[in-house]
Amino acid sequence: MSPTATTPDTRRLTSYAHGGGCACKIPPGELEDAVRGLVGQAGDDVLVGLDSGDDAAVVRLRDDLAVISTADFFTPVVDDAYDWGRIAAANALSDVYAMGGTPVVAINLVGWPRGVLPMELMTEVLRGGVAVAGEVGCPVIGGHTIDDPEPKYGMAVTGVIDPKDLLRNDSAAAGMPLTLTKPLGLGLLNNRHKQTGEVFPEAIETMTRLNRAASAAAVTAGLRAATDVTGFGLLGHLHKMLRASGVGAVIDRSAVPVLDAARVALRDGFIPGGSRRNLDWVRPHLTAASDVTEDDLIVLADAQTSGGLLVVGELPGYPVIGYTVPGTGIEVR
Structure with a gap:
């Protein structure tokens, strides 16, 4: 399908952020410098920590069960609020899948310019996130919001895995x-x-x-x-x-x-x-x-x-x- 332009009255979410999506990440070299002194804190049951810069943390609960923990959020990557929510949720769930795990629960992470963008638009973002998480039976339960000059959305996701499948x-x-x-x-x-x-x-x-x-x-x-x-x-x-x-x-x-x-x-x-x-x-x-x-x-x-x-x-x-x-x-x- 050929690209189509948004209509003039469409509220362009991407115009409220300096960048978009994962392109807004702190550059990898700068990030590694910032966290270099934080590695090496893992105990015996921490199977994956900061040391290798992996996609998520993994902690063993018992021999056949480990918990995967991750968080991911970003500024709008598209102008459609519902689609942005879907994309951000898929991106957050991906960290669990990258470890071979199954997501079991997620919570929302939201920054919203409440005096600038209507709350109804935030609802559409959240609705998109719930829709994607619902595709794999991962409940989205609560979360945290702040008043933020730039809109941001993502999820903290908890997953599970048998350590032998990691x-x-x-x-x-x-x-x-x-x-x-x-x-x-x-x-x-x-x-x-x-x-x-x-x-x-x-x-x-x-x-x-x-x-x-x-x-x-x-x-x-x-x-x-x-x-x-x-x-x-x-x-x-x-x-x-x-x-x-x-x-x-x-x-x-x-x-x-x-x-x-x-x-x-x-x-x-x-x-x-x-x-x-x-x-x-x-x-x-x-x-x-x-x-x-x-x-x-x-x-x-x-x-x-x-x-x-x-x-x-x-x-x-x-x-x-x-x-x-x-x-x-x-x-x-």
């Missing part, structure tokens, strides 16, 4: 295929939407699609390593996984799925600042073939919102985009 970002082994379960280009399209008001249904469908099936398939296949691809882009999240696991990777850029409209947005210059920062951060660990262009690398570093899973191993029905190798760093071919 997917981690520090468990990648060399000689394994890399699978990506959603196409890239969401940051480019979200930035174009913010700048022009054009609506991209394929981006909304991608962002609201849950990673539940891919997560379950990875656990069933006995795989051990995964992460979700969000604000740090494919290259950023892959770099974190490789660094934590002590391996390297080769990426076949022609095998990486990209939304068609995102290639047009790239050509027209709608590159988010977060995508450029991602590439700057990972570039020292990157080598590229002579025919790999800067545009190719921008797409691979594009800041995603509610992106797919990057799984070490092959999942039927999803594209293999490369493979892990001994050594360090990322080679793009």
